[in-house]
Amino acid sequence: MRRIWVCLFFITFLISSFGISANIITPERPDVYATPGDLCDETDPDFIEYRYQEHVAYCERNVSVNLKAKIYKYYNIPANRRRSYTIDHYIPLSIGGSNHEQNLWPEHKEIKKLRPNLEVEVYEAVREGRITRQQAIDEIIKAKMNPPLLF
Template sequence: MAIRLLLILIVLLLFLVILYSFNLLPIPALQQKSSPYTGNQPFQSYIEPDWGHQTQTSGCQIEGSLQDSACTPGAIFPQITAKDICTPGYASSVRNVSQPLKRKIYASYGIKKRLPGQYEIDHLVSLQLGGSNDISNLWPEPDKPLPGYRQKNQVENYLHDQVCAGKISLREAQSEIAINWLQYYSQIPPDTNSHDSSDES
């Protein structure tokens, strides 16, 4: 009796193996549990700009509240980590934009005259997000139309806080603000201030 039962089980097992091999029985998919960002793995839901690679250096045009991406694609300090940018005083310690460089940036965008406060030489990827002082990361951001450079400062603060809280990766924040910072403007809390992020005009 035991031998007969064993033979039945073997035959049944072989039958199931054959069904699986011919895809006649569905194999249940393994469910993957989503895990929160821990700061150890990069997000893959964003596209990185071609950091530091200008395809145009003159005839640049401001597009509403956005930079000319051909002239200002953005540039970062690739070795900088979230720990670095979350250290108080980091941004001011790396700020280095000379007056001749500012004049060159205004000239590349065809701005010959300007009123006080009309523009700000802005780091596209802000220093507090690991942006560099390279010309490919600098542009004359206007105060108007709104949102202008003051509002972008708020976005920079918001993303900086998100990175330091471990909610997004530094590289994601850098990429998103370089491609289109306006997409975050409507998402930030209304009480976000503009601490430690303004650039020199």
């Protein structure tokens, strides 16, 4: 009888351990093939205006529910876990990113919390002419491709 209890305890331990490992945050970073980044230009239907000294094309936010679902599906995020994610613009709209599929990915909210001011800081630097848009994009890509480890 004792052996049965030990086995049940061990099985319960394995199941609970598996449950914990199933909660690992994925994806940690954008898939470089599916989400290489994409820039707004004046031919884009979401184009509004040019901004900043550098004349950066700006597109208004416009991501449909269907496109979000397609992104979640590509990244294998089940419907019951999507509330933990946000569809992120790899290259932010504020520095000339687009709403196209190649610029969108599901970023886990816990990862986004680890760099709360990044996008605002690069936006302000571009707006004020302290850095170029390309420098801002390079900074964003470096941060998003090398997220701080949660575990």
